[in-house]
Amino acid sequence: MRKVLLAAALFCSTFFFSQKNQNYLKIGYASVCCGTASDKPVTSYLKEFKRKNQIRSLEILLQSGLGREGEYAYYVGTDFLTINQRKRLVRGLTAVVSNQNNNKKRPDEGNVNFEPTEVIHQKDLMNANNLTIYKK
Secondary structure (H helix, E strand, O other), X not given: XXXXXXXXXXXXXXXXXXXXXOEEEXXXXXXXXXXXXXXXXXXXXXXXXXXXXXXXXXXXEEEOOOOOOOOEEEEEEOOOOOHHHXXXXXXXXXXXXXXXXXXXXXXXXXXXXXXXXXXXXXXXXXXXXXXXXXXX
């Protein structure tokens, strides 16, 4: 009986102490005709941001299957960031997305969409299809 209670307590504590973001920034990848844009500039910026700001874990969710040509979206959790870190993250993502959209190699390459003022809440993501934790 003790082993069962210990196992149940251990199992429940992992959910209790897991990262629970309530607010997310959305970065969407749309297609024009021939597929979506590369996610490399955004993901490399997020890795660099995490390293520079010494953030232990940055929660990133990936929602795939949003269209016929491979459209997808990233959701970046912002609850565990300070106000200054969040401002720097938004400013940096805005610059990276703008730079990527303005410097396309081909005109039929897809767009990256990022609205800095749009905050997605966890309750909005609860019923989302194809939502996974992004690990790379």
